[in-house]
Amino acid sequence: MDIRKHFLHQLDELRERVLYMGGLVETAVHHSLHAVTDRKPELADLVTEEIEPEINHLEVEIDERALQLMALQQPLAVDLRFVAAALKIGNDLERMGDLAVNIAKGAPRLLSQPLAAPLVDLPLMAERANRMLRSSLDALMNRNSELARAVLESDDEVDAMRDLIFRQLIQSMTQDPTLVERSLGLLFIARNLERIADHATNIAEEVIFWIEGIDVRHHFAEAPPT
């Protein structure tokens, strides 16, 4: 195998590992929420004990691969941007894993109480956040910056869902103080899902930067690129 081929092969491998890590994060988000909504604490344990440790391990592996590539192959332009993006995406995915663990760790407490507080639209919000992650990863896999741009727009929807859920939960707490603790538990899930969506947005931005060399952070809100 000549040097260039070997280099391209290493880049592909790096991308595959990032995509694999992304798939694990999707599973973690899904399981952590369904531990609560389907009252299945074993799903929460799976996230905390099995999936998240593997996610953490992958972040370290991806960092090592990226730094090795930079040191040994000294990539330039689009390849360098890809390696830098992989470093950052690995970091985002690791934090998404932490957020899923936050949700999972809150599950036993929520499950120990009767399901009196409304479950509001958390499953819909989780599904939307996971769809953003899936699209970001598809954009990474298929080098599709249009798909990545669509993710940036979805973030506002998720924020609107969070606002609605917050209003509903605050109302229920105010009307019935015995609901404070469990409503707070749900409110924290909404908060964690919102942050999961934020990280999916970061990943989409990193994919756009890789493909187009354009830094869309901190600009999108004011002037959406066309």
Added chain:
Amino acid sequence: MDIRKHFLHQLDELRERVLYMGGLVETAVHHSLHAVTDRKPELADLVTEEIEPEINHLEVEIDERALQLMALQQPLAVDLRFVAAALKIGNDLERMGDLAVNIAKGAPRLLSQPLAAPLVDLPLMAERANRMLRSSLDALMNRNSELARAVLESDDEVDAMRDLIFRQLIQSMTQDPTLVERSLGLLFIARNLERIADHATNIAEEVIFWIEGIDVRHHFAEAPPT
């Protein structure tokens, strides 16, 4: 100036920009909290309108400097680790800026109500989180990995403070439902401060990785390195 000197000069410049960005983040955290505790909404505006945009701008600048250094100078070993650490630290600092903005944006609402809910120990928690950031930055400036390791230990203290504050606020909400909204506001401040401390911990880990080449993420809790 010979090539090596020029390279070292660029590394120093990169570090100075990271340190400058870190100083802005400290100010943002301090002002956003004091907007609430000292009832000074103008401090919140300062964070949102002046400081955070500059923090965002610095993240982009640091990314560009780091990528340029990687492309043109192809640093190796400890230098490569430093450039990679600068990329990550810039990212952490930018998110800390966002968290300070979260606190600042909640200020007007909290200030529109009488200060009936206890302010608990938010100022102490903010001061502790900022001290962690300051130590991480000092460790970066002085290449002092011992100082960075001390930061990792402080994180547990901040988490304990958050637990105490949460308990106090939940109790006050449960006893008096009219306090729900403002207690929630304080609770979110505690949550944001906790995450600010988490990012300070990340920075300390990145400094250790730079200096020692040892990845302490995901291991510290089980077996503190000696």
